[in-house]
Amino acid sequence: TQLLEQSPQFLSIQEGENLTVYCNSSSVFSSLQWYRQEPGEGPVLLVTVVTGGEVKKLKRLTFQFGDARKDSSLHITAAQPGDTGLYLCASNAGNMLTFGGGTRLMVKP
């Protein structure tokens, strides 16, 4: 059982569409990280959210941390083929950083 549940697991959309992916847990976290992994490469940190209710924007990407700090969402506006990749959330669990199963996004031109 994944400590961090990500949904959907797979998403295929057309360029220009909007999308939201989710990261949920039954545990409260002090912070949560979002990474993007492009094909053939390692994951790269996009953002860290720390405060319940926090919203951070990175160009067309909007990240939100739930008020109770148990969930987070990533919204992409006007998706582009360059957004294609695996989106991973990660947070503290026990004595180490734990990753969710990821959402695999494909944006078709």
Place this chain on the structure above:
Amino acid sequence: DAGVIQSPRHEVTEMGQEVTLRCKPISGHDYLFWYRQTMMRGLELLIYFNNNVPIDDSGMPEDRFSAKMPNASFSTLKIQPSEPRDSAVYFCASSFSTFGEQYFGPGTRLTVT
């Protein structure tokens, strides 16, 4: 900074052979992590080191896997003997802290036939 360096990038070997994967972390990072990634199981933590000392190896699948960090700038992950089910992409990552941003290498794609 060159980032985390892993070698080789690709490894194809036959079942039963020994495989050694190598990692050079970012200078100054005290933490080093080894992960395995497959479509079925996602990104799994195998082991991590702090100041060259193994802290948690509970993710190491079995005794065929071993990892060492002889100094702050080098770590190895060894599989002996290798099996087809070990086929995966193995990532090394380094960080300033346990919960801080992790910097991943490009990975080693291992295929065991």
